[in-house]
Amino acid sequence: MAERMDRIEITMYEIKTSLKAIQPRNQPGKLAMSEASNSATRPEKGKAPARPDTYPPVDSTNVTSKPEPDSIALTPGEKFVKEAWPQALLAHEVNHEAYTSIKNKVIIRPELRLDKANFTVFSKLAEIQSAFRIALVPYWYWPQRLYLDMKEDFQCTRVWAEENPATTWPLLLEAIFKTMQRLDVLHSPRTIFSRLAARDGEDVNSFTTRIRECYYGLSKQDRGSDTTRDTLSDITKTYLPHIWTHLQPMMVGRSNSDGVELLVQIATRISKWPAQANLCVSADTNLSSKLMISDPRQNQP
Known part of the structure; x- marks a missing residue:
């Protein structure tokens, strides 16, 4: 038995000796790769190791971002308001709410209060809306501030708004325009002419051509009226101030028709100017307000 154990130990010793003889003393390939790897990660003398912010940036095309909507979806009521009066401000178009205060007040002069449902409504609304915005009146407070001064043709609209505390600015405008539509004045030639406004990025040639078309859609009596003359002047001063400086002195002693034709002629010349x-x-x-706007910096009750 002892002899058998001795033979096993001798055999194991010979196997270990043969394995050591087969194994290479060094592996230059692996050693070189190991040294190269260590040198790549080892910082150079006097330099700190690279931080994560020095690594190449991740390809931004693989980062998913929240898509922005191409356009705001309007309700049927908001579409009606925008078609009737493009200057109407909807909630997503008002971005100064953080600076508003209910203490900021606007005093609407009697001649600008809504009473008669006629073509003057749009010019009044333009003045009032601009004043609310300039005076930093909160957007949610605009309806209440307006309907408190409505009467006569708009008395029904006022009562409806008072009984509906959730009335918003677009809802009140919709009710006003529905009243005008019911009285057949919303789409009358005089109303259309009075609410003319330049579109975003519209050139002077296009706008003055639209002015002329609307003007000749008026009745003979309306074309020669002082009201039409004032409306033409207001439209030109608001949207075409550089043309108004040339047109104003030329209008003296001339008819409204002559003024419209001169407007188109001047616009044709200006269209050759830089873009x-x-x-x-x-x-x-360029809207000059006819309202008395209180100083928003003063704390008034």
């Missing part, structure tokens, strides 16, 4: 001078001006940048 920037070719465009109409936004109403917000």
Whole structure:
């Protein structure tokens, strides 16, 4: 038995000796790769190891971002309001709510209060809406501030708004325009002419052509009236101030028809100017308010 154990130990020793003889003393390939790997990760003398922010940026095309809607979906009522009066401000178009305060007040002069449902409604609304925005009156408070001064043709609209606390600015405008539609004045030629406004990015040639078309859609009596003359002047001063400086002195002693034709002629000449001078001006940048606006910096009860 002892002899058998001795033979097993001798055999195991010979196997270990033969394995050591077969194994290479060094592996230059692996050693070189190991050294290269260590040198790549080992910082150079005097330099700190690279931080994560020095690595190449991740391809941004693989990052999913929240898609932005191409356009805001309007309700049927908002579409009706925008078609009747493009200058109407909807909630998503008002971005200054953080600076508003209910203490900011606007005093609407008697001549600008809504009483008669006629073509003057749009010019009044333009003045009132602009004043609300300039005075930093909260958007949710606009309806209440307006309907408190409505009467006569709009008395029914006022009562409806008072009985519906959730009335918003677009809802009140919709009710006003529905009243005008019921009285057959919303789409009358005089109303259409009075609410003319330049579209975004519209050139002077296009806008003055639309003015002329609407003007000749008026009755003979309306074409020669002082009201039409004032409306033409207001439209030109608001959206075409660079043309108004030329047109105003030429209007003296001339008829309204002559004024419209002169307007188109001047626009044709200006259309040959550089592109920037070719465009109409936004109403917000050139609207002179006829309202008394309280100083929003003063704390008033």
